Amino acid sequence: MAAKWARKDLLGLETLSADEIGLILETADSFKEISQRPIKKVPTLRGQTIVLFFFEPSTRTRTSFELAAKRMSADIVNIQTSASSLTKGETLRDTARNIEAMKVNIIIMRHSSSGAPQLLAESVSPSIINAGDGSHEHPTQGLLDIFTIKEHKKKIAGLNVSIIGDIAHSRVARSNIWGLTKLGANVTVCGPATLMPPEIEKLGVKVTYDIKEAIEGADVINMLRIQLERQGQSLFPSIREYAMKFGLDADKMKYAKKDVLIMHPGPINRGVEITPEIADGPYSVILEQVTNGIAVRMAVLYLVSGVKERIE
């Protein structure tokens, strides 16, 4: 393995090389076994402190990061923004500087503004891990999706991956697109025109508005959640119409390959973007994605914690 890890932070997959992504995936593969042991803990991050700084609700990602950190023996602190001094008018950077002053090693943050983790990464010495920023990137989700695909298909290069749903608001879509295209996959994005960002094809993806076209020939179908909380106005006539046109159901699965993988980053709106029979069906790897998330996050924590160069 030629790649070396020299980044203090993980902000997105856009800036990573294919080798760096490969290193994270291989490291995660070694970490996966730890969660199957009777004693699910290694001493690697003993004495390191990790702050989880979530400005948006999260169950999966926060729990997954928390378990990953605990299984590596790190100490963790959760900051809930509703109970923090940000409600008293403190700026994000000041809050982060104060956390830094408490000698914290890693800050894992989720924020509704794209670029917020980058702002902190440039101003404080702890490693910043982006756990989702606005509609920009969600790198560990992208990585765990790619890890899950690789586990099943043994490769990424040459695979046809279709990402279907609300592309415009989805940081998961963007991290997947960056990661998959760097590793040589053919990515197709599909959704209603109102949920398709302009010029998305510049990222090297194929665009279609016809779900049949996205399903046919796909080795992997990644269904995105309809993000009702991020929509200022109504971008499609009704949930029901969306489900009919862009929801994955048994009828549309007739166009799929026999060995297709069905993925979803969660949380699922059952009956909207995916029907329960497909989400719980034989092609679905949705819960495997959750299991793999811990291994991928352990790998990321391991790699960034070893970087010695810090902002003074």
Place this chain on the structure above:
Amino acid sequence: MKLREKAKVMDAGQIESAIVRIAHEIIENNKSVEGLAIVGIRTRGALLADRLAGKMGAIVDREIPVGALDITLYRDDLTDVAEQPVVHKTEIDFDIHDKVIILVDDVLYTGRTIRCALDALIDFGRPKSIQLAVLVDRGHRELPIRADYAGKNIPTSQKETVQVKMKEADGEDGVIVAEMEE
């Protein structure tokens, strides 16, 4: 820093007979192979473990469980090394609870690797006992650890390094003592 080869202290034949001798000693010492399993430390200890399990299996005519342990995550010097070492897979597909574990490594030196391996092993359960087999014991222990089975004792100075080469990883078998050039 360059390494200058000083002496070849074991060749392929000597490695082979050392493994055979250790295999016999383990069986004799433990009276039977019932409840016995072998775990090698990656990279070359795991390769030795595979060979040892093969020899022992042939002697007693039954398969001996064998696993591989990666100790990177247990190292006590992670804060000192320049960058994070690559983590390899730990593969122990059997329950170690109540088993006699033969822990295998290529070179026994300071004892710190073995200390890590003991910690790692115990996270998999509570073995009945752990015995240590090494191909080369070169002295200079920094911890109270000793080998139960050693292929060869090689007195060395701390300026020297001992390199075990194995066909599976290095293309040939052999043990070399080398010295760091100033």
